Amino acid sequence: MALRASRRLASCSSHRRLLLPSQAQASCNPTVAAASAFLHSHATSFGYKQVREEEKSRLVGNVFSSVASSYDLMNDLMSVGLHRLWKDRLVSKLNPFPGMKHLDVAGGTGDVAFRVLERVKSVGHRAMQGTLTDTEEDTHIYVCDINPNMLNVGKKRATERGYNDEHCLSWIQGDAEALSFEDESMDGYTIAFGIRNVTHIEKALSEAYRVLKRGGRFLCLELSHVDVPVFKQIYDVYSFSVVPTMGELVAGDRQSYQYLVESIRRFPNQEKFAQMIQEAGFERVEYENLVGGVVAIHSGLKL
């Protein structure tokens, strides 16, 4: 155990961090109490506002119903197009293969799903010189989102891209905290910019663990915490001044974007979130910071 830990430490790059097994196992009472207090605080926060737990999902629902039609445009504006690269990186880390069953949660408008599909097709074609094999036909991406407006936008985009959606894409309205998929049915699970909006993060994580097959990969792309000194100040000004104003001008909704930037600050930091993923049962949990921690990709394996 100690040897493995030291080998992992040696292989750490400046951007990757691995959670050492010993850290999580040393969960004494004060840590457990702090963790549950934290989770309760996440469940009852809507950005910086305090809300009742039951209210949170309704409020989040309103945010996404409001922003659905301008969601993609706002993402491009707010991240200066970078969100596309971040999602590319996420899918690259996923390493999709032909025949895989993949679940993308909170993926309403289809960004990640389409990328996974494209990736599988290109892998398949390189291998088989363009003929559709049986395994490639078996590839299936399930897009789950709690908000029907977001799913409808995704479905429409799929049609525009010429995907025969029943063939390899399915759209399901569901709750990340109570997924409607069978145990051990998925090879991969992704959640991009979604887990921040879930009321009970630990439930979403344990559901992710449940639906993944053994050997399945969990990947989460989420806005995270910036610690880099000067950059942090610039990022804060950008978040609290520029983004809500953009939201007002482009999406006609200042409040939703105010919620967005506040919810980022309330979300656990990289280390804390990695610990939560490990507590859900995942192993080889690690994370990669992008743009100094503006976003982080956390990953884990169900062994």
Place this chain on the structure above:
Amino acid sequence: MRRTASMLLSHAGASAGRRGIPQALADVLVCPLSKKPLRYCEATGSLVSDAVGVSFPIEDGIPSLVPKDGKLLEDDSEKSEQEPITRDSSR
């Protein structure tokens, strides 16, 4: 065996109009509350969870399997044996 099942399902779909849900969904979908299999009810076009007596609607081809949107079954006719969803494991 599985290809036969999916061929039969799509053939039935072509001749009888839109029936049930695509095989790829039937293979993996369960009730979000009980995690037990669902049953397609053709009369209402909804997915029924007999384990908890709840039905979930399908809107615009999108199954709506959010727990709080489930409708409690009062009507006996919805509970009758209709269109069980075929699964590979049951064959």
